[in-house]
Amino acid sequence: MNPNSFKEFPENQKLHIAIIMDGNGRWANLRGEKRTNGHKIGAETVRKITEFSSQKDEINELTLYAFSSENWKRPKLEVDFLMQLLASYLKKEKETYMKNGIRFRMIGDISLFSNSLKKSISDLEESTKNNSNLIQNIALNYGSQDEITRAVNKIFQNKKDDSLITKNDIESQLDTSSNVDILIRTGGDQRISNFLLWQSAYAELFFTQTLWPDFTSDEFQNILHNFTKRERRFGGLK
Numbered sequence: 001m002n003p004n005s006f007k008e009f010p011e012n013q014k015l016h017i018a019i020i021m022d023g024n025g026r027w028a029n030l031r032g033e034k035r036t037n038g039h040k041i042g043a044e045t046v047r048k049i050t051e052f053s054s055q056k057d058e059i060n061e062l063t064l065y066a067f068s069s070e071n072w073k074r075p076k077l078e079v080d081f082l083m084q085l086l087a088s089y090l091k092k093e094k095e096t097y098m099k100n101g102i103r104f105r106m107i108g109d110i111s112l113f114s115n116s117l118k119k120s121i122s123d124l125e126e127s128t129k130n131n132s133n134l135i136q137n138i139a140l141n142y143g144s145q146d147e148i149t150r151a152v153n154k155i156f157q158n159k160k161d162d163s164l165i166t167k168n169d170i171e172s173q174l175d176t177s178s179n180v181d182i183l184i185r186t187g188g189d190q191r192i193s194n195f196l197l198w199q200s201a202y203a204e205l206f207f208t209q210t211l212w213p214d215f216t217s218d219e220f221q222n223i224l225h226n227f228t229k230r231e232r233r234f235g236g237l238k
Contacts, residue, residue, distance in 0.1 A: 014060035015181045017053070018196050018203070021046070021064055022187030023211030030211075036081045041213040043089050047096060052217040054100040054134040058224075061135040061178055065195050069109070069143035083117065086140070090120040094127060101133030107175035108142030109150070137176050144197035147175050174198060182227055184220075186212045202234050 021042060028038030046064060053062045067082060097104055104124045110117075121140075151173035155165055171177040180196055180203040188209045192200065206223050208215070 013058045015058055016061040016063070016178045016199075017059060017182045017184070018063040018180045018200065019049070019065065020183070020185040020187075020193060020195055021066065021212040021215075022185060022189060024213060026187065027211040027213045035078060036085075038213060039082060039085055043085060045213055045215055046089075047093065048217060049215065049220060050102060050134070050136055051096065051100055052220060053136075054102050056224075059134060061137065061176075063107070063137040063139060063176060063180070063196065065139045065142065065193075067108075067140045067142070068194065069141050069146050070194070072112075072141075083114070087117050087120055090117075090124050094124060097124070097128045097131065097136075101131045102128060103131040103135045104128045105135060105137045105176070106140055107137050107147075108140045109146060110141060112141060139195070142175070143194045145194055148198060170198070179203075182206065182223065184208065184223060186210050186215050202232070204230050204232065 024038035024042040025035040026038070027041065028035050031037075046066075050062060050064075053059045066086070071082070072079060096102070106121045106125065110121060113121075148170070151170050152165070154173045155169050176196075176199065178199065180200040183192065183196070183200050183203040184206045185192070186208050188207070188211075190207045192205075196203075204227055206226070208219065208223075210219060
């Protein structure tokens with residue numbers, strides 16, 4: 001058992017944790033810096049939180065909201081920088097993934113990405129596919145409504161009869177089908193912004209004022225601890 005694991009968690013507890021990483025731009029603005037510098041520091045926080053998660057026996061899956069399908073509305077210079085930062089991150093972090101046994105997966109619609117970025121995503125997924133300490137999903141050009149729409153369209157394209165669509169049918173076509181246990185949003189806003197709507201049906205929600213570049217493993221650990229104190233009823237009585 002990992003010494004950092006919480007005694008409150010059952011030995012077989014395997015959590016899916018999702019994080020809306022908000023506040024990079026505001027973090028930079030507060031320091032009189034360019035928003036792009038906030039994204040750079042935010043990428044370092046991604047590494048720290050992912051490494052921390054890979055060392056926790058109770059965390060099986062970590063999904064990070066990196067670029068939403070609505071983020072294309074941002075200034076072109078910022079979007080271009082984010083694409084460059086993503087490409088650099090995917091190449092630079094391979095060693096981190098391999099050393100910590102992290103499997104990388106991309107969720108979202110990458111059809112608008114450059115061919116070189118698509119290849120970087122594919123290469124990292126292939127290189128890490130046998131790693132088993134942690135699954136890290138990076139949500140890129142992702143929106144939950146789009147994900148569900150794509151899932152339903154796939155079902156219709158593959159249907160060979162007029163049977164009704166089931167919950168299992170939809171889940172089988174989602175970008176990631178495992179239920180979210182904990183959904184965290186940094187940066188102070190209290191909304192889920194079209195992120196994992198289906199998977200988070202019974203997620204425990206945690207909102208923190210901390211801007212993403214300042215989010216630490218200690219604060220993350222406190223959230224995990226507080227999660228163990230919540231009573232989860234999943235619509236029933238207990």
